[in-house]
Amino acid sequence: MKSIVKVFIICILLSQSIFAIDTKYYQNKFKATKKLYLASILSNNKKNEILYLKQLVKYGKKLNVDTLQYRKELKRLDKTYVFQNHTKSNIKNSIISVKQSNNSIVINFNHKINRSYINFSEKKIARTYTDIFNIKGYFKDAYPTKISIKGVDKIKIFQKNSKILSLILEHKTNLKTIYLINNNQIIIKILNLSTKNKKVIMKKNSTKKRKKKKKNNTNQIKMIKKDILYPSKKTIVIDPGHGGKDSGARYKRKRLEKDIVLKISKYLKDELQRKGFKVFLTRTRDKYIKLPNRTKYANKKHADIFISVHANAARKNRANKAHGVESYFLSPARSARAKRIAALENKGDMSGMGWSSKNSLLTILNRAKITAANKMAIDIQKNMLYTLRKQYGKKNIRDGGVREGPFWVLVGAQMPSVLIEVGYISHPKEGYRISTKRYQKLIAKGIANGIESYFLKN
Ligand SMILES: [Zn+2]
Known part of the structure; x- marks a missing residue:
């Protein structure tokens, strides 16, 4: 019994180390090819660019890293290149969940995301303020997902098309929303919901600002939101x-x-x-x-x-x-x-x-x-x-x-x-x-x- 366990453990260790050596090998190859590719870009050598891009895709596949960028570039340079969507399944279910947590909506992705994944705009129709978040990704459960947050009249979640998930907040009190990006997550926070005092202060501020800049009112609001989100301290x-x-x-x-x-x-x-x-x-x-x-x-x-x-x-x-x-x-x-x-x-x-x-x-x-x-x-x-x-x-x-x-x-x-x-x-x-x-x-x-x-x- 003991020896079987031992052999088993050795086998695991062995397979792991073989895997590690393999990974290391491709990592080095990948790194070296990146440099060669970079050099070919800087010297404007299209032929080499294509050659190294192909290698990068190959090694990237072995390492299970996202090579979409390379493949896009390859397609751009080499019209004969057949664009294979390796990450199709990835995109298809890129959004794992959309959940509510207190006054926030948390969107979880199956990969790391950045600022380009979210596009924010807002509208005011009659008395209703509408915040629109268009999010890059596909969420298969968009339809059945229902979220309600006190103070927000309506929250709509739907797959706008195969690549964009839309999240729409409707409210009559012009709530402030901010969004944060945190590795695999987008967090949309709805501010000034709770305390009445805060609401008054915010309202005061916003009317002041509105008086000042009546003309580009919408711009102003957008900028305020952006500022909260990405602190002005660049x-x-x-x-x-x-x-x-x-x-x-x-x-x-x-x-x-x-x-x-x-x-x-x-x-x-x-x-x-x-x-x-x-x-x-x-x-x-x-x-x-x-x-x-x-x-x-x-x-x-x-x-x-x-x-x-x-x-x-x-x-x-x-x-x-x-x-x-x-x-x-x-x-x-x-x-x-x-x-x-x-x-x-x-x-x-x-x-x-x-x-x-x-x-x-x-x-x-x-x-x-x-x-x-x-x-x-x-x-x-x-x-x-x-x-x-x-x-x-x-x-x-x-x-x-x-x-x-x-x-x-x-x-x-x-x-x-x-x-x-x-x-x-x-x-x-x-x-x-x-x-x-x-x-x-x-x-x-x-x-x-x-x-x-x-x-x-x-
Ligand atoms: Zn100089």
């Missing part, structure tokens, strides 16, 4: 480019990019803190930091956005001509110009592909994030130009535009990230200007205003 990581042994662009030894961008970054931090943001710098002194460590820091701080600050330089024969401010967001190089600037900024310390960043690939694949970064870059660029031109005149500040480029420093960031070129160190006039406190403070103000307006809209 975290921003500012990355002053280069540092230490890497001085970046330079002019006659005395004007160094690393010093100028550090000063601007510090002014930017002050400006943003004044606006109520939580701000961190990747370096606060003349110190060398490897590129991947800069975004790693931002990831660790759970930053909402990542801003890398740089100054430009042109080749000697173009030094008198090249000037202006530019904003970049991460994307494969499209133009020769973006490639050249990227090559300059990438020089820092990227020795081949000797770095690893677990989620870098997702950042690239996540088109939503690229779009967000693009939007942010537009806001920053607009506000930088506005602030600088007000001071120096339109002619003197050239709009270098919003561009996309394959910047390594942006690759590892899990959040929308933008690289700013604050001007040309090499230009006789602009080079001098950007080393003055006046310009540095102004551009910092412009960037901060741009960031603020980005967050107000998104």
